[in-house]
Amino acid sequence: MEMGQASFVLKILGQDHSCSAGVPAEAVRVQTMLPVFNAIANLVVDAHAASAAAAGRAISCRAGCGACCRQPVPITHSEARRIVELVESMPEKRRAAVRARFDSAMERLRESGLLAVMRGETDPNSEVSRNLAYRYFDLGIACPFLEDESCSIHEDRPLRCREYLVTSPAELCADVENQPVEVVPVFNRPSEALAAIGRGDQSLRPGFIALVQAFEWVKAHETPEESVEGPAILQNFLRALSGG
Numbered sequence: 001m002e003m004g005q006a007s008f009v010l011k012i013l014g015q016d017h018s019c020s021a022g023v024p025a026e027a028v029r030v031q032t033m034l035p036v037f038n039a040i041a042n043l044v045v046d047a048h049a050a051s052a053a054a055a056g057r058a059i060s061c062r063a064g065c066g067a068c069c070r071q072p073v074p075i076t077h078s079e080a081r082r083i084v085e086l087v088e089s090m091p092e093k094r095r096a097a098v099r100a101r102f103d104s105a106m107e108r109l110r111e112s113g114l115l116a117v118m119r120g121e122t123d124p125n126s127e128v129s130r131n132l133a134y135r136y137f138d139l140g141i142a143c144p145f146l147e148d149e150s151c152s153i154h155e156d157r158p159l160r161c162r163e164y165l166v167t168s169p170a171e172l173c174a175d176v177e178n179q180p181v182e183v184v185p186v187f188n189r190p191s192e193a194l195a196a197i198g199r200g201d202q203s204l205r206p207g208f209i210a211l212v213q214a215f216e217w218v219k220a221h222e223t224p225e226e227s228v229e230g231p232a233i234l235q236n237f238l239r240a241l242s243g244g
């Protein structure tokens with residue numbers, strides 16, 4: 001794949017950050033650009049974490065604490081395709097184990113009635129729709145990639161996982177509904193920027209699905225994403241990130 005070098009300046013919390021990234025010069029699918037978007041997200045999140053620490057609010061997230069990995073993690077359509085690709089590329093035994101966790105999570109959601117809510121099949125104004133995140137968390141369904149309370153796909157984890165940092169004591173995250181969990185607010189979220197551009201099929205509405213729905217969503221949308229030149233995808237992403 002022919003690569004070029006892109007240079008740009010990101011203004012994050014009032015500070016300029018000079019960046020450069022290897023970008024495919026040819027037409028690619030948005031999911032091919034995820035390593036670049038992940039690196040930008042790391043930069044954005046690190047700047048917010050440093051700002052919180054400077055204000056006396058140090059990040060309390062630690063390896064081995066996977067409480068937040070029981071929330072319904074919103075991922076973009078491009079990330080859903082990447083996740084399916086990632087799992088399919090795993091050695092057979094591991095792939096089977098991860099797929100079984102996806103299936104088991106979906107089955108529990110179906111039994112609980114929440115899957116219908118997540119698919120948009122129920123009244124969006126109902127109590128359960130409005131409290132979906134809490135009802136999901138109550139089920140205690142661990143992310144299929146959570147192993148020994150750590151993320152087993154750390155390098156490839158979705159943008160929203162990167163953006164979620166807390167400064168309150170880690171033990172409070174076990175009860176997000178009733179405890180004063182202090183989440184670091186991230187402005188201009190990379191995940192939102194990707195949701196705005198990450199739809200190869202223009203007939204799809206931009207948006208998110210829950211991580212556990214990745215296989216179901218990809219199966220229902222088998223047409224591959226349209227390919228676009230790498231620099232144009234990056235430009236669109238940066239435009240969306242900066243709010244236009």
Ligand code: SF4
Nearest residue numbers: 069143145146151161
């Ligand atoms: S992908 Fe990793 S960080 Fe994100 S919810 Fe799953 S285990 Fe947690």
